[in-house]
Amino acid sequence: MPVFELAIAFLTLAGLEIVLGIDNIVFIAIITNNLPGDVQSKARKIGLLLAMGTRIALLFAITWVMRLTAPLFSVMELTLSGRDLILLAGGLFLIAKSTFEIHDKIECKPHEQTARKALTFRSAVTQIALLDIIFSLDSVITAVGMVGHIWIMVSxxxxxxxxxxxxxxxVSHFVHRHPTIQMLALSFLILIGVFLVAEGLGKHIDRGYIYFAMFFSLLVExxxxxxxxxxxx
Structure with missing residues (x-):
């Protein structure tokens, strides 16, 4: 891959990772809000570092699994490998998650209010670590779907x-003022999900089309x- 395409892939993925990380920041803020004021910032930074560590660990794990190209079984005339199954599962996950998220945003469903509880620093960090695993899945699968080089994904x-x-x-204030940016990111996830499903079924799609659609949509917005x-x- 030429240097220019590598740079474009890096900038695109980094920008999308920031947008996709907004939900993570919101949940981290909710948890740390119940901590004493003097440790909230520290807990928030630790939470983001945990998010980074979780994403990198999952990137290496998923990349290793996706190298399993040996055929496992055949359905009709379609032969599927471990890599194909990961791509199919990841693509369907992104499509389903993004569709449900868009539906919730359109319906404007209020979030349930929870009782405020006093948290210790350790318990808050533990909850953040567990949430990071959940919110890292779509980010990692998106990265694997967009870029084929592990060092670009990690960077x-x-x-x-x-x-x-x-x-x-x-960033939180910007996305809060412009909810259409979140909707745009969710639409990108559906597009990437379709790309992953197609790859899993053996239908190659040039990533350049994905990049063009993303940048064009962002420019219009x-x-x-x-x-x-x-x-x-």
């Missing part, structure tokens, strides 16, 4: 977490945001 994850640690509050801002002023 993008590290870069995204560093950016989130520095700009956690501004930025123009829409500027237009809405101009009309409001």
């Amino acid at each position: 993008a994850v590290v870069a995204a977490v560093v950016v989130m640690m520095i700009f956690a509050d501004p 930025i123009l829409n945001m500027r237009m809405r801002k101009a009309q409001a002023s």
